[in-house]
Amino acid sequence: MYTLSKNQQIIFDIIDKSPEPMKAYSILFNVQKKGIKAPLQVYRALDKLVEIGKIHKIESRNAFIACQNSSCQVSKATAFSICESCEKVTEINNSSLSKYLSNFKDKAGMKYSKYNLEFFGLCKKCTTK
Amino acid sequence: MYTLSKNQQIIFDIIDKSPEPMKAYSILFNVQKKGIKAPLQVYRALDKLVEIGKIHKIESRNAFIACQNSSCQVSKATAFSICESCEKVTEINNSSLSKYLSNFKDKAGMKYSKYNLEFFGLCKKCTTK
DNA sequence: AATTTAAATGTTATAATATAACACTATGTA
DNA sequence: TACATAGTGTTATATTATAACATTTAAATT
Structure with a gap:
């Protein structure tokens, strides 16, 4: 099982807690108090989280939600x-x-x-x- | 049957002729010789063309293709x-x-x-x- | 433990995608 | 004609996403 890095964990947590899909810059705004300052830090974590299936991108909304399916390892x-x-x-x-x-x-x-x-x-x- | 406006027709034609999906700013670049100068002119035509089903948006690519299905009036x-x-x-x-x-x-x-x-x-x- | 490699981070700048707001024009229709 | 609706032109700006480069951390190998 993959261990999330610091930024990945911070960003996963906020998406996972959100009742609705979150957009990248809304995530950024919400994690600035945790020291994540730049869009790229968010996008890099998002890319990895999508890659390993912890979150999904809602393409029509440019937004991200946590995977609801515990068995889902990869977003295929x-x-x-x-x-x-x-x-x-x-x-x-x-x-x-x-x-x-x-x-x-x-x-x-x-x-x-x-x-x-x-x-x-x-x-x-x-x-x- | 809906009659396309001038800009809608210009933009539909270029998408319809393209062998691959076209992105908005690539469309803009290609229709500048026809007097369409601003992104908004392109996006407005795209919105309408999507609405009436003449083109579809490929969400994962932010690109547009002409509808291949002649009977398709609306993109549902x-x-x-x-x-x-x-x-x-x-x-x-x-x-x-x-x-x-x-x-x-x-x-x-x-x-x-x-x-x-x-x-x-x-x-x-x-x-x- | 020291070395080496891959992954992640921090940062600045910028590219790519998309919409707001406002004035004006064309077209259809009562 | 007068009214409503859709489309246009324009400037400015918002939103989404990546390039490039230096540095740090974590993990794997010797």
Whole structure:
């Protein structure tokens, strides 16, 4: 099991505690009291955390959330639901979905090693508003 | 059928002719001879073209490609394959996949109105290299 | 323990992506 | 005509992300 470095741990902790995806500069702002001063320090930690699967990037939002799936070592098969009203993001952990997508082959015969899926809609709360 | 405005048409044409996804500032550079001078002119056209489904944004690349699916009026269900070596991007048009994803419901009972899926791997050419 | 190597850090500067705000113009339609 | 809607042009600025280089820490090897 990979041991996080100081900066990686600081940045993982703040993302992990956040109820919503965090953007890089919001992370930076929040960790300045811990001595992390420059964007690059944040981005380097983010890159590593994504690489080892501790966090995921929500591409459509340029934001990061902690992985909700304890067994997820590497970010190879990710799916999220995103509420377009309140921006709540949830990681989807559905074995039928992941099986279907991991086995998917297109006509061109391309073999995929990774996918990322983002669903958009209204969450329950926002639907009833 | 929606009629494109002058700027929208110029920007659609250049994306449509491109064999690969185009980034906003690359588009800007290429249309400056046509009188489009500012980023905002490009982004406004891009926004509209995405909205009406003439182009799609490849979120992981911040780049845009013309829709390959003539019947696609709105970008509600998009899937792409992306070669991580040569960066070739292909729109996937597979009815089994789109049916599966359009009918997908998560545990939280959230009903989705849209999705975007990006597969990553090596295309045939790059596999044999 | 000393050496060496890889990974991480700190820092400044800058590149790349995207939007705010405001004035104006074209187009459709009541 | 008058009104509403969509599109344009422009300047300035916000946001997201990386390049380059020097230094430090941690880990692996001798």
